[in-house]
Amino acid sequence: MTIQLYCFGESGNSYKAALALELSGLDWAPVFVDFFGGETRRPDYRETVNPLGEAPVLVDGDFRTSQSGAIQTYVTELTGKFGGESRKDRYEILRWVLWDNHKLSSMAGMTRFLMNFLPEDKRPAEVIAFNQGRLKAAYATLDSHLEGRDWIVGDGLTNADLSCCGYLFYTEPFGFDRGDWTNIDRWLSNIERTPGWKHPYDLMPGSPADRA
Amino acid sequence: MTIQLYCFGESGNSYKAALALELSGLDWAPVFVDFFGGETRRPDYRETVNPLGEAPVLVDGDFRTSQSGAIQTYVTELTGKFGGESRKDRYEILRWVLWDNHKLSSMAGMTRFLMNFLPEDKRPAEVIAFNQGRLKAAYATLDSHLEGRDWIVGDGLTNADLSCCGYLFYTEPFGFDRGDWTNIDRWLSNIERTPGWKHPYDLMPGSPADRA
Structure with a gap:
């Protein structure tokens, strides 16, 4: 099953999670969060996506978490990557x-x-x-x-x-x-120079150009 | 060996670590950091205690870390407490x-x-x-x-x-x-109401009263 990441390009916090997913080789896809349209502040976002009203949010089947550091920990748990040797x-x-x-x-x-x-x-x-x-x-x-x-x-x-x-x-x-x-x-x-590296605006949907 | 925690009473970040140590039952002692006297900003603090120039810092024999969340993780690793059930x-x-x-x-x-x-x-x-x-x-x-x-x-x-x-x-x-x-x-x-709980100024050395 493809891991979903609720994210948007302008969010460096989203980028931390998206880059970990991308470089890990896991199968993932972004779900665009319309932060600048107020999506994270709407009650339905808190009810159905994240009670903390934040992005990024990772959804992998029944598992769901937010905060980029928790998502990175999950990527490490699944792949053994980026978690250190000792x-x-x-x-x-x-x-x-x-x-x-x-x-x-x-x-x-x-x-x-x-x-x-x-x-x-x-x-x-x-x-x-x-x-x-x-x-x-x-x-x-x-x-x-x-x-x-x-x-x-x-x-x-x-x-x-x-x-x-x-x-x-x-x-x-x-x-x-x-x-x-x-x-x-x-x-x-x-x-x-890490193989697979992408700039935030190339890795996630949404950038200032969309709103120009 | 007694665990040392570099800390001071006014620091809520120190308190998070000190309270975890205290309620865990581990043997620990505070080492007063004279933050208001500039101690964390002095080169010798960065050289001998913490290159990041912060408190709290935990020292347990050869092991040393800073950031309250890392210290709490260490307390959980040693005692099995406060880390959740699942x-x-x-x-x-x-x-x-x-x-x-x-x-x-x-x-x-x-x-x-x-x-x-x-x-x-x-x-x-x-x-x-x-x-x-x-x-x-x-x-x-x-x-x-x-x-x-x-x-x-x-x-x-x-x-x-x-x-x-x-x-x-x-x-x-x-x-x-x-x-x-x-x-x-x-x-x-x-x-x-948790047995052993103490207010920051009762748990760690240093408080505004000392500088009044």
Whole structure:
């Protein structure tokens, strides 16, 4: 049975799940979520898709979960991929996935939304500047960790990479420029060179071009 | 050997780890982190304690990890407690822990810091108001989920509860009032009645009283 992923192209959180599914070789198909049309905020979405009102959501027969880190864990459980080689690796991956949810993707996703997907006269300048300061500290931590490393944990692609890269391939401005962060830039290139890699807008339905 | 937890009382993220350790019955002791004195920002903390510059950090002999969700996972691995009864429960716990890191504790911790631990003339009003709006949506999601439930997942205390409650016992104002959220209030009382439960300032060294 084909795994369904409720997702949309602009969502880096969806991308983390979609990229794990795609690179794992599992049979999956996207189900478009009309986030910008308000779908995740409608009662029927909470009732029938996800009570937490979020995307992505994975549905595999009777199994259903949300949160990209939980979906990545499911992909690892099914395929044995991206979960690390040792107990030490597994904990390192988990803490980087949590760190990403806590400090990187949550903040990057929100800031990118505020700067690109709100009407210009509704963009909160103080919030954007504050978030960019927080993000700069997160980029610095990640860049420093990647000094001398090709991957965040161990010798290959893991869920740590698939989580932390979630928003970093988008070109809409949110205060992140690959050129400013040598090690992050090299690491993103490693991910891009992984066979089967696709940009979010090529992997999932929905992009700003649809609404232009 | 006694497990060490680098932590401080004002940190709800530390509390999530400390409460899991305390209620699990493991032998542990806090190591005070002088966050307000700048300890986590100093190079020696990154070099010797945690390259990510965060608290909490757990040290158990040769094993070391940070991020409260990873520490909770370690406590569950050692004791079999708080990890759920079934595969379905384990995924539900994981997604609530991720949700908490993404949308609840990250935002609550930051907002509480801005409103209470910055000098009054440095508190960014627009950021605080924006965060409180985001938090209100998170409280609503949690309160709605707890309708008719005593615990977030299954029939007893799990890491989902120990994560989501991280900042909700603090009384410093950050826009959360238990009285506004009937189901959250009842659920927090369930946690408080758990044998061995302690308030963050009774469980870990460091509190605003020390700096008064």
